[in-house]
Amino acid sequence: MTRTTSPGSKTNPGRSFEDFRLGERIAHATPRSLGPGERALYIALTGSRFAVQSSHEFARSIGYASAPFDDLLVFHIVFGRSVPDISLNAVANLGYAEMKFGAAVHDGDSLTASSTVIGLKENSSRETGTVYVRTEGRNQRGETVLSFVRWVMVRKRDKGAPAPAAVVPQLAESSSLDLPSLLPTAIDLAGYDTTLAGSPHLWDDYEPGERIDHLDGMTIEESCHMTATRLYQNTAKVHFNQHAEKDGRFGRRIVYGGHVMSLARTLSFNGLANAFRIAAINAGRHVNPCFAGDTVYAWSEVKAKVELPGRGAGALRLRTIATKDRPCADFPAEGPEILLDLDYTVLMPRR
Amino acid sequence: MTRTTSPGSKTNPGRSFEDFRLGERIAHATPRSLGPGERALYIALTGSRFAVQSSHEFARSIGYASAPFDDLLVFHIVFGRSVPDISLNAVANLGYAEMKFGAAVHDGDSLTASSTVIGLKENSSRETGTVYVRTEGRNQRGETVLSFVRWVMVRKRDKGAPAPAAVVPQLAESSSLDLPSLLPTAIDLAGYDTTLAGSPHLWDDYEPGERIDHLDGMTIEESCHMTATRLYQNTAKVHFNQHAEKDGRFGRRIVYGGHVMSLARTLSFNGLANAFRIAAINAGRHVNPCFAGDTVYAWSEVKAKVELPGRGAGALRLRTIATKDRPCADFPAEGPEILLDLDYTVLMPRR
C-alpha cells in the first residue's frame, strides 16, 4: 500500500490567524541547553567584547558564579523556540514591548519557552490579523530568564472566516525593572575593573540627551547570519531558502532582525563598554529589512537615567539605532538606511 | 646542505589501489574529543532541533546521563578519521552498508577509528579498483560507537600492476539492530514529552508507504559546508581548494556528501520530530554532486515498521531523498536534482 500523507498532516505548516485563541498558552518545542559552545559562537558571530560575558574570572570578581550568557543570546534562544508556533507564517514582526530579563543564564542551563495569546485583532482588509503574545523563557529550575510581549501580523487562511472580538492589550511604555533578578545579592560591583572592561566611563558620566556614534561597521555575509539564526534554532523560512526567496518579496534571503540587534549591541561596546547587562527592552522596531552584503553601523542616545539605590549600579535608558551602509557621525534616525530602532535599558556601575 | 625531500616522503599523498591488502587493519590518525563546542556548532551548521540532542534536561528525562551527540555528527567524525587512509584519492564514494550506531557519545568522550579492508576488486579498465572497508569508531572505553562498511573507487598508480584476486564482501540488505547498545537499560521512554519534542506523532502513527514532504529548504554557502567539513577534520581536497577545483571535474568545490545527509536529517524534523535516534543506515547513495548555492529539500517514505518489544520504542525504516533546488511536494525520486537516497532506520517512542 502506498499512502501519501496530505501536506501538513504530520508536518508543521505554521498557524494562521484563525488558529490562535485568546488566553491560550502554547508550550513551545525544542528545549535547549546552553554551554561553552554557544558562548564561543556568539562571540565569533558578533565580535562581542563585554567583559562580564567574556571572562569567568571577571564575572566572578563581581559575584557571579561564572560568566552569564549575553542577554541577547538568551533572547534569541527564547524567541527561536516561539517561531514555529507564533510567526512561521508571519507577514511582519510588528513590535516588542515589556521585555524584561530575569535570572542570569549560565553554562549547562537548559531553557524552555511558552507563549500566551494576550490579544487578537483582525485587520481591516480581513486578510490578516495581529496576534499579541507574551512569551516567557525559563531555566531548568523554573526561574524566568526572559519575558516579553511581541505582536505579529499573521495571514488568515480564509478571508471570510469570522474574527474574534478585537482585544488589544495595554502595554507599558517602559519595562519595569526587577532588580533582585537583575542583580542578585551576590553581585557586588565594588570589584568591577574598568580597565579590564575597556572604558573609564561609568553611569555617572552619561547624561540624558547625550549621543554616541559607535564608529565601527560590520558587514554581514549569508553564511554568518544563517549560522547565527540556525544556532538559535529559529526556523523562519525567509532566512535560509534562497531557492524560494528568489521569487519572494525581496528576491533574496532576509537577515534575522535579531542578528542586527546583536550587531548593534556589539558595536555599542565602543562608547558603552560598561553597560554590562541589558535589563529590559522597552520597544523595538525592525525599520527596514537587512540583507547579506549590508554593513551595519550604530549610534545611541541616552534617553534617561534611573538610580538603583544601594547596589552600586544605575540604569541608562538608551535608544540605539542601527543603519546599513551609513556611518552614524550625524546620528541618522530616518530613511531607508535605518535597520533598527531599539529602546532599551542597561545597567552600568556607578562611581 | 640543501636537501629537498621527494614529494611524499614525509607527506601523505593518499593510497592508490595497489596499497591496500585484503584483511589489513588500518588504525586511523587524529583521535578526537567531542564536547559542548561540537554540539553547538552542529546545531549552528545544520539547524537541528531534535530534543534529545538539544537539551540535557530532556535527555535526562528519558534516562540519558546527558544529551548524546547527534548520530550523524558521530558518523562524520568517524568517517573523517578514515579519509586520509581510505579515500584521499578516491574517484568516487560508491556506497555505504551495514552501518550500526552503538554506544551513545557524550561530552568529553574521545573517539578513535580504524578500518579493515574486507574486499578488493580491480575494475575492467585496469585503471581503478574498488576497495571495501569496514570502519569502526570507538570511545575511550573501547566501546563501539559506530560500525559501517563503505566502498570507494580508487585509482591505480600503475595500470599494468597485477591485481589481487577479486573479493567482494557479502553485505546484508539491512543492518541488524543491537538494541542494548541503542537503548541501554537506563533509557525509559515513559518520560518522553511529545510537546517539548515538537510533534504528537509517535511510532504507532506511521504506516509503511506513507510519504512526508519535509517542506523546508536550506541553501548551502561555501563557508558553511567548509566549516562543517573542517569540524569533522575531513581532509578530502575537493571540498576546500577552489584554486585546484576550478580546473577540476566540476570547476568548483564539491560539498561533502555527509553535510547533505545532515541537512536532510535536520529538515526531516518537520514530519519526523520524534525520530530521536538513528539506529542504522542500511544503504546510502550520493546520487548527484552538491555545490554551494544549492538549496536542499527532502522528503521521506516509511519503508517498514519494526517492533522492539518491551522498551516503549519502535523502529521505522525510512527512505529519505534530498534534492537540490526542487521542492518535494510530489516526492521526486529520479533525475539530476536528486542529491541523496538514504535507507536508514530510526527509533521512535510508542504510545
Add this chain to the structure above:
Amino acid sequence: MTRTTSPGSKTNPGRSFEDFRLGERIAHATPRSLGPGERALYIALTGSRFAVQSSHEFARSIGYASAPFDDLLVFHIVFGRSVPDISLNAVANLGYAEMKFGAAVHDGDSLTASSTVIGLKENSSRETGTVYVRTEGRNQRGETVLSFVRWVMVRKRDKGAPAPAAVVPQLAESSSLDLPSLLPTAIDLAGYDTTLAGSPHLWDDYEPGERIDHLDGMTIEESCHMTATRLYQNTAKVHFNQHAEKDGRFGRRIVYGGHVMSLARTLSFNGLANAFRIAAINAGRHVNPCFAGDTVYAWSEVKAKVELPGRGAGALRLRTIATKDRPCADFPAEGPEILLDLDYTVLMPRR
C-alpha cells in the same frame, strides 16, 4: 537638553603615534575565558589535526591534564586584546620577534594581556612613526602563556608634533626556549603514539635544509576569516567593514594575517604531524595581503635542529612560507604570491 558628545569622547578612536610613551605599560581590556567552544571553532575554522590539541585522551597519554589549546589560538587571543590599544590605527604590522609560548592553556583558563612600549621612532616623512611593544598574555594564576615583541607603523595626528628621541630595541635573532614552561615535568613523551598522531617521522628524521611541500590548499571565504577574527575579539576595522574598505587601499576587506598563520600551520600537518607544540616564533612577516577567494598553500624548510637533552623531544627551527593561488612543489620564496614568511621553532618527540 540635547548634548552631542564630540567624536571620541567616550569611544576609542585608537592611538596616534604621539599617544605612546616609552616605558608605558598598557593593560588591555576584555579578559577572556577559553573553553570547549573555542576549541571546536578553531578546528572548524582551520581544519587543524594535531593530536595533542585534538584529543584529551591523547594529551593525557603524554602527561597533560587535558588537551591544551592550539598555540596559535592563544597567540590570536592575546594579540586580539592588544589591537584596540596598539594597532587600531596601524598603517602596517611590520614584524614580530622574540615570541615565546609559556604555560599551556586549558579549558576554563581566563587570559588577560598587557603591553609595554619598548621603542619609538618617528619615520623620516614625519607623518608616521614605528612603535615597538612587548606584549604578554597571562592566565588567571598570573603565569605567562605568551610573550612577544611586535612593531607597527602608526600615523601621527599632527605632522609637526615633536617626536621623542628614537629608541629601537635590540631584538634577539631567535627566541630563547624556556623548556620548563614548554614541557613541564609532568609531560612524558614515552607514551606518544605516532600512529594516532598521523606520522612515523620524528625529530631524528628531519635534517637541516630539508624542504617539505605541504601539498594541500585551503580557500578563504569572507565569512570564515571574519568569524575567526571575531572569535579572537580582534577589532581591526580592515577585516570587517566592506562599506568602508570599498574605498580603501585594496577596495575590499583584508584577511587577518594571523588567520593565514593558522592555515599555514594547519596545512603543515601534512609533513610535520608530530610538531606538537610551537615553542617560539623568531620572526614573521606578512609579505602580501590576503583576500577572500585566495587559496592558501604552504611549504616549510628545516632551518636548524636543537637538542633538548633528557626530555624525549627536540626542537626544529622551521621556515614556513604560505602562498596564495600557488602550489608549492618548487618552494617559492619570493613574489606577489607570497603571503607569509614565518621563522619559528616547534617541539617534536625523539626516538
